[in-house]
Amino acid sequence: MFCMALTSCSESNELEVVDSVISTTGEEDYKYVGKETAGFKAEEWFPGGALGTTNNTVAGCYEDETPSTQNADLMAAFKRGELLFEHDFTPTSTASFAGLGPAYVRSSCIHCHPGYGHGKRMESYNADQRGNGYLLVIYHPVDGANSDDGPYISEVTGMPQTRAVSPFLPPVDESGIHLSWLPVMAMESGLPLQFPDGEQYELIYPELSIDIDAFNTDPKPENLAFRLESTIGIMGTGLLDAIPEDSIKAQYQHEAPYVELNPNFWDKDANDWAAGAWYTLADGTKKIKRFTYAMTRASLQDGAGANAVWNITNVSRSDRPYLYTTTAWAQAMSKNPDVIAAIKRDPSSPYYNDGTDEGIAEAVAVLLDPKTNQFDNPYHNFQPEMTDNNFWSFMVWHRGLAIPRARDLNDKQVQRGKQLFNEIGCASCHRAKWTTGPDDYWAPSPIVSNNLSLPRYPNQVIYPYTDMIHHRLYMKNGIHGSWCRTTPLWGRGLSRINTGAEDRLHDCRARNEIEAIMWHAYSKKSDAYRSTEKFFYLPKADRDAIVKFLQSI
């Protein structure tokens, strides 16, 4: 499609002149943007395609809307969604931001997505601290006391809450959470912590524990293991939603002969989807999972953001009438004398019931239970706390976030980096290029029934640098579940200017690109070991070139 050396003089002499030999040293990129350069097609300057890329590359660029959002005249909704993302919810406050709790993970979305980017590496878990994008992962380990694998505990929510609205206690008391960062003394793979040319690197990893007494649940959990997961950037996710399932399937088929894929997702013998790859959406539609580290969600409109604006804050809406809580927490609160006494002093409380200790306990147990419809129950019928229109605005904003253009593709070092990135095999999983389909996106009832639209990205050539497939790295204290979707690399080089930090990997353990890369070779079992081993033996100039490339895409 992007034929070489094509341009037109007839319509406008402003059209770019393709020059396939552009390769500069130390020269800024502005005059080369949109031009083919050595090793890069012209389209690669616009990783989100014409409809999904912002040309802005400075502070705040992660916050930009896509051209598609502007073209669709959705800017008012986009700005409204931006407001909902950036502001704190409170229990009562003004209408748009009310409804926080009764238990919650954070009071706003932006707490975990500083500058709309990846969370920052932190020394402690603190739900009040903006930029601290950590979620606790608490599970019953299998295959050993500190295995990465095992089912989530049922006593607290999958994303455990450490805050609650008075008079309730948080399901997990933060004072009982202990986080330390430990150095890797030797890689399990045997690769030294020093490159052959003598340059050293350090790897650190988190060790997390939580006191049993910190759990305000009944019963308290047993046999636990703990991990941290940090948020990832949210820009460009609308474009990933627009990748056709057939294209993703072809990628699975392409990789399956060479690497063991998650059997829950891919049936190697049948060369087809396994049952676990399918997700059933609210209206019964079945789609292939593609979002979150663990790939638990299939549509952006039912993805991490659409859920988070409900369950991180516990702000209900018409299609989410249930609380994000657990029965064990509801039981503990219903048996807590201080909780009962506080409610007894306030007859206006929705949990007051008949005002007796028993009646209050009964109301608390039912109303805090995740199986209770908050809008239709015998004790107190709450109203939806977020309107359908606000949810739609939020999704316009979410789906409307642009990917910043690439930088420095004219630069010889970046060009060398891309060449090496391909040669040593990084691109096998960090697949560069996809083409979106018609983008007939799925949307939930609050959007569909009100005939509301979202930004669309049909037929765009995009460069997210992910294969949309699970792989395993086998890191020390690795990711819960072992399998992790290949993280899109687009735009990550602008993390520092947008967030003040550039920590990478699922728990922010990598403080720079070198550490992130070398964690891929912690174990010889890693899917990325061979590629990373090649990286390890590259001369410094070539390692630096790959880093520069990563910072530029």
Added chain:
Amino acid sequence: MKKIFKFAMLFAATCMMTMGMTACSSDDDKNDTVDVTKEQNDAIEALTKQYLSDVVYPTYTSLANESESLFNKISALKSKLKAGTAVSQSEIDDICTSYKNARKYWEQSEAFLYGAASDFEIDPHIDTWPLDVPTLGEDLADDAKIARLDAADGIEYARTSLTAENLGFHGIEFIFFRDGKNRSAAFFNNDEKETDSDITAKGDVTGKEEVIFATAVAGDLRDKCFQLEVAWNTNASAAHKNRVAECAKSSDDFETKVSKNGLTYGENLMAVNGGNSTYNSWKKVVEEILVGGCSNICAEVADQKMGQAYRAATGTGDAEDDPNYIESPYSHNSFTDFYGNIMSIQNALYNNVEGTSATDSSVMSYLKKYNATEAATLQAKLTAALEALKACQNSGKSFVEAPGATCVKAAMDAISELDNELNEAADWILKH
């Protein structure tokens, strides 16, 4: 934000042409585009140095000093009230004036919110609204909490224990202003009861309790303003540096350096030539000043600060546009805030503070030299935006009283046009 999409849209147009295309002579390109010259880079380096020394540093220093003064005055008020000594209206008025001065310096810093204010989350820490009045009422009515705020470590307690919405400027504003007027000394002297219904719903609250709250919050505000100054200016006062260092001992959110290179934000902006900056070229620095700084605050003022309440008041937006989303509603200072924001853009373009024209070494003068037409257009849009806000200030009604006023729409449109022109100017500078 209305960022530049020219490249991408142009690219899309190119993609659609599939047949009959031939390459133009690359001379066209060369004729349109002047290579970046040493002269240009030297000019940008010089104007950046002056941008820091004559705009960023003095603005943050003024903010730090005035916030310190505000804290001292509120602390003195607290001491008097606790001692049973009468305070005069002029003392209250003095606090209100100090508040508005600090407020002005803060608003005039919002064209450079990139960097420390964003990286260290200082902006949301000190300038979040609307206020969470019900929670404020709970806190003020809570004797144990007031006692903690009154203790020696009350500032740190405020920082870590109060809800984020009630920290910073607007918690203080609520206590010293109502309905656009300074509160009366009688309220504080007589220990009268608070009358705001959201507060009284939570219990009886006295003026003295509110001043205890305000003192701790003002102390936190001062510390965060110190942090801003110290994080940008290597030569910030030793006293302010020491206080920030003291705060850092007990709080992990008092960083002052760019984490990648250990430089202050001012040093980082100037370190392009040495290769140690997070900016890889002088043009990138200009892009940051114009787009990351000036354009971002333009969009915020037009679309959010003014837009939300305007659309709610006029029914021109969504039903959920929030009528309470109004900054500075108690002091009726909103239009002055917005004017300060656009003045911060002028300061960044002129390289002076509230000057009447651009200094010789400034973004505006750079533009005048290389593209006088664009400079004139940008100047016209800037003047129009300031005049539109001045008209709002002179309308006789505050923003909270008339958010749907015609002058509001005129100002929003003028500020949006300024935003577009800032991006046009950046686009031209970067490509030439």
